[in-house]
Amino acid sequence: MTGLVYPYLAEDHRRLEQLLDLATRDPCRIDASAFLEFRSGLLRHISMEEKILLPAARAAHGDKPLPLAAALRLDHGALAALLVLTPTTTTIKAIRTILEAHNPKEEGPEGIYSQCENLPGFNSGVILERLRNAQAVAMNDYVDSPIAVASARNAVVRAGYDSGMLNGL
Numbered sequence: 001m002t003g004l005v006y007p008y009l010a011e012d013h014r015r016l017e018q019l020l021d022l023a024t025r026d027p028c029r030i031d032a033s034a035f036l037e038f039r040s041g042l043l044r045h046i047s048m049e050e051k052i053l054l055p056a057a058r059a060a061h062g063d064k065p066l067p068l069a070a071a072l073r074l075d076h077g078a079l080a081a082l083l084v085l086t087p088t089t090t091t092i093k094a095i096r097t098i099l100e101a102h103n104p105k106e107e108g109p110e111g112i113y114s115q116c117e118n119l120p121g122f123n124s125g126v127i128l129e130r131l132r133n134a135q136a137v138a139m140n141d142y143v144d145s146p147i148a149v150a151s152a153r154n155a156v157v158r159a160g161y162d163s164g165m166l167n168g169l
Helices: 005-023 032-060 069-084 089-106 112-117 124-132 146-158
Strands: none
Touching (some): 005 032, 005 124, 032 069, 032 112, 032 124, 069 089, 089 112, 089 146
């Protein structure tokens, strides 16, 4: 079943994919402006899921998180940690790898979006309105300190991904 929330969030995935493609269309350089728009959009998307979608699902599920929520949160943490770092071919490849595994957990008949919309008491219309009104996430400058790199590496490993994808940082 797809209601109102699923297509809205899945369409946002496509928009973000297009922005990342735009940021990397020239293999010799990263388009900083397009990447900044991608970064802002992905952080807003993560925020929408963490602050609106997953709490609404938990409430509609008898105040119990959906089983997939923990894995999604780990992915979100890894992505957010990677977005702290100045974009490089290494960080962008890691982001793509995580998104390729992450987005199917959200989309599809067994994905979290369908699970949410199939919960009794999950009001798709109200949730959609809250998603549409979600604010942009405040962003700081990039940080490439050893602590930031170690934090990104740790978040990637906690989420179940190979830390080797960050070799060279």
